[in-house]
Amino acid sequence: MPRSHSSLQRLFVEPDLAPGAILHLDKDQSLYLAAVLRKGVGDEVVLFNGRDGAWLCRLTGDAKKAVTLEAIERIAAQTPPSGLWYGFAPLKTERLDYVVQKAVEMGAGIIQPVMTQYTQLHRLKPERLAANAVEAAEQCEVLSVPEVAPEITLDRLLDGWSENHGDRRLIFADEGEASASPLGMLEALRGEKLGLLIGPEGGFSDAEREKLRALPFVVPISLGPRILRADTAAVAALAIIQATIGDWR
Template sequence: MRANFRMQRLFIDAPLGPGARHDVSSEQFNYLANVLRMEEGAEILVFNGHEGEWTARLTYPSRKKIALETVEQTRPQPPASDLHYLFAPLKTGRLDYLVQKAVEMGAGLLQPVMTQHVQGRITSLERLQANAVEAAEQCGILSIPDVLPPTKLTDLLDRWPADRRLIFCDEGDEGQNPLPILSAIKERKLALLVGPEGGFSEEERTTLRSLPFVTAIPLGPRILRADTAAVAALAVIQSAIGDWH
């Protein structure tokens, strides 16, 4: 069932069910009451990431408080995406964009990875999670990806599960077309690794290419910024062997 984009959507961290009530946060109150100017009795769509989507009716118990009462389910909870997205942190503004687009493209887990040439850093996991929630609210997505703490690339590779294929965007690859490479992948559990603006070091490229669970792909003849490469890679993976296929 497709999302209804004519109604406002809101993520709430509370159980959902017929007649369930939830007091919104101060930020959500400001958004609903002062930005959208929604009146008592108005209806919105709500979701919590694991119990589907519901219509909810607004009530004003007081001038500074909004309560939501769920009415009926509009969409059941679909299976969560199993595509893991691993990325070297970028500077804050572009990192926000990267996280939002990864969620829109179907990432089910977000893992910051510290590489040798990384230029950004993660100052707040809460900010990353908030960007993931915002993307889900705007795009009709019902599952919120897990956001994991940053980890070093070497540590990540040391504990990598053998049954998950790791695809990494290799800017040093001499090829241009990733489709023949992707079409040869048989595993259904997938992860994508996109490096920093400075690219992977030669040591990192050599290590990645030596591992049996890693597949290197090119991304065409042009040099892409890291956030652009993330969207391009996610699109081609979803199209070739992911949930667009």
Template structure:
């Protein structure tokens, strides 16, 4: 995107985007533009919907009940959604928000909560998770917003993996794995679709670990000699995968 556009606010919308279209905003997004950002009619921003690229739009009509945007010109073409699947055991509020935001920033294409024995949160709010995904996409110029898949039990995920994921390998961040670099292990997965699974605080139970390592599609890796908190482990795993076989190369 042009440097002159990088200073403009970014806003995710659901509506189709094309030159000449108008987009009506709800009360929440209107309040964000008019009250939080103190924008006014005629001012420009960047809008995107995860399908049609990024566009310059101007506030054509500004009132507190709902602003209207006029879409003008495309400034970025749409990028394809990442093929990287990211599964995580939900954490407590705050750290859960952080984890979902970082997964979005780090290039996950699908984000899915996985319920394990030691999962800390039993009830999730998909709307709140999606809000964190969107916020991260807005702040970090992510055009391909990750899909948020519904929560699933670990055993159910394993039983249906081949049917739903095909040849995808699942990288399992295993605290009990031998302490050596994952570079060579990940290098062997070059060109294959990849998933990453990060467990809860306290790790997977012994039976869950046994279930995982018995699957021929699961690839255990170590994240080094230190015990990492779950949200730190997620960022570390995403970084090492993106650097070795992902889109950082």
């Protein structure tokens, strides 16, 4: 996005964006712009919908519960969706929010909670996960908001992997793997569709690790000599993948 627009508020919307389009924000977004940010007629914001790129838009109505805007011009082309699947064992609420937000920032295309034997949180609010993904995209100029897939048990995920994910390889951050650089393992996966699985605090159970390591599509990697918290491991693994064989190159 051009520097001149970088300071403008960004909002995700559902409607199509095109020159001259008139958009009516929902109550929550209207209150946020008109009451919290005190935006008024003539002020500009940036809207995106995950399909049409980023658009400079101008307020034409500033009622606190019904803000209207006109799309002026497209200022950034739509980026293609990421092909990286990211699965994680849900953590307690604040750290769960962090994990979802960082996954968006780091370029995950699909985010899916995976229930394991040692998962700490068993009651999720899908709408909260989706809201966190949208908020992260708004703040970090991400134009393709990742899909938040429904939670699934680890056994169901693995048993249906080939049917649901085809030939996608699954990178598995294995705390039991001998400490070593993962770069060689990742380089061997260049050009393939990828997924990343991060376990819960306490790691995977012995039975889960045994099942994972026995599957031909699973690639276990080490994240170094130190034991990482699950949320730290997620960011570390995503950064290594994107820097080595992902979209940072």
